[in-house]
Amino acid sequence: MTFDSRRHDIDALRFIVFSLLIVYHTAMLYLAGADFHMKSTYLTDTLNFPMVFINRWRMEIVFIISGLSCAMMTQSSRGAFLWRRVQRLLLPLAFGVLVIVPVQPYCEGVSNGLVAPGYGQFLLDYFGGRDWPAGAFTGWQHSFTWNHLWYLVYLLLYTIVLVALQPLLTRLRPLFTGLRGWRLLVVPALLPLAATVFLKLRYPENHALVKDWYAHAIYFTMYVYGWWLGNDRGMWQELARLRWHALMLAPCAFTVYIGFDLIYSENLLTWASAGSWPMRNLYMWLAICAILGWSHTWLNRPFAWLPWARQAVYPWYILHQSAIVLLAYWLVPLKLGPVIEPVLILAGTVAICWGCTSLLISKVNGLRLCFGLPARPGKNLAAGAAVSAA
Template sequence: MSIHSRRYDIDALRFLVFSLLIAYHTAMLYLDGAAFHMKSTYLTETLNFPMVFINRWRMEIVFLISGVSCAMMTQASRGAFLRRRLARLLLPLLFGVLLVVPVQPYCEGVSNGLVEPGYGQFLLHYFGGYAWPAGAFTGWKTSFTWNHLWYLVYLLLYTLVLAALQPLLAQARPLFTRLRGWRLLILPALPTLAATVFLKLRYPENHALLKDWYAHAIYFTMYLYGWWLGNDKGVWQELARLRWHALLLAPCAFAAYLGFDLVYSENLLTWASAGSWPMRDLYMWLAICAILGWSHTLLNRPFSWLPWARQAVFPWYILHQSAIVLLAFWLVPLRLGPVLEPLLILAGTVALCWLGTSLLISKVSWLRPCFGLPALPRQAVAADTALPAN
């Protein structure tokens, strides 16, 4: 199989990882002590360890998968590559920021008692540079926010950097592709450890693009790893061979990381940081290696649900957090209980994403590019036939 043919495991893993965001962001409503746009009255600390277990690699693997996808496009000229990526990312970003995201600051501000009810009036103020009360909602200082769509902003930036530096990065590719055995499981964690040591405390992650140097160092490194991985068929066979090693070592690194972090917070520079930070980054990379190795072994086949998943993943990503926040805005005041409430929010979010994508976005030709999907071919629009695979 050519390394640039359809990678079923990457398609499947992309959908599964982005689907995890729905569960993760729903859980954020209930995690005590964690900032989110809405909070339930049923807060708990029992979610802390599972959330940390996921959080240490969830966005890193998203950027890595994006890098793998880009590797399959960079065989064309840099101009063609950039046009394709900008067309896929820029319009959904603008559409999402202008029409999908605003419901989140509205719900957040009304729930905080700092925004007057009335969505139409809110939008006039929101786009008019209104001076919001302090802490009205996330992004109140600029009267504008991209919230969860920060990923698309960062991905656009990294795509431009990759296109500009592609010849230089291609020359450095052998340094990565020669990694095999224990070197593959350990050495790629060293650059992220350097970023943690030198940038984490000085530039805390803010998703605001500017002065977010720690996040950029981590996420661009993972994006670059994905680009290198996507250009190396042999490394996938090695990841599959090492999948048991990574699966067994990752929990050990996580346990060691938690042990040091419980002594003192990882966000403070103490003697425990000398153990916490290396174990944090090692766990992150081992977890990703385990996921990639097992995915390549189990998911690299043409499942019947993959064409649908390829169509759904981008619209679901754009819609999901606004759906979660809106449903929480409606349901949290009803005090339905610590079981029924999260189940309704989770099920409702899935239903809104499913219905919005299947009944509207995928059917309307001009809407499809706004959510990262190719426009329907004319014959498909006329015949109203099944949608083409992405």
């Protein structure tokens, strides 16, 4: 396990985790009882446990990876670092909200029977501040939505807070990086547990930025954990050493957590919460430790596909959910069957992301900037130098 100027394991893990979002959001079309922008007619409960298994750590590890990326870029002054991050995040966020995301509320609203067909007129109403019927689409109250791009909004906020608190967080860093053995597998789960106990029921996660204190407490903590972890050789060696322990303990914690949750929902304050909440957060952290430890062991090498993946991940993230919703809007009414339909939606989403990124975005400098890629005249995506995603 070597530490060089390019952390190949983080690059590879970033692409794998963001690719998992495509599978996860496609599966949301078919999960009975789940809240998503489109729903198939082929709903099932069989996806519930696999989805919970992934959902308890999927966004937490995304923010850890974001913190890791920031830790590897903070060699310049705080002001210069912040300006680079604002440039990296703000334009793709604005472009995504204005150009990529609107297809989602349109498809959702038409499918709900509360928006008239006709995308051009919808855009005029959408950006004109029309009062929409209640429940027309996610964000109807505000006449617009950022949907899955909430992550960029939160990441931008956390970056600003990190820069402001950097002197304090630097002094606190040894409390985290000094953890070894069982303490590394348990102690970091205590802060998310405290957030769960004091904030979860009072401030349910809403991705609306305001009054989302539970989500902020969890995700900012993970972001700081990633920043603290950074390129600390001792921590990474310890995560690799403990990878088998974490891999074996995580399913045990998940089983106990699900056992309590089956008695009473974790969203209700009952005696079962005393078991459910600690095991939920312990499982989350053990899963993350296992993923980080195994990825550092297996993925820290210059795979041939990494130069492409480093740059593809950001445009794929911005594009993927709009592609899923649009394909579902077209394909669900055709009733193609519970196998063909999800296969076509998943394959079509990958094809759209690949085609738009490799054949269009990578070749047009203006689009490269809008999707978070640097402008480099005359070079295509596959030939590009490494660039870290958000």
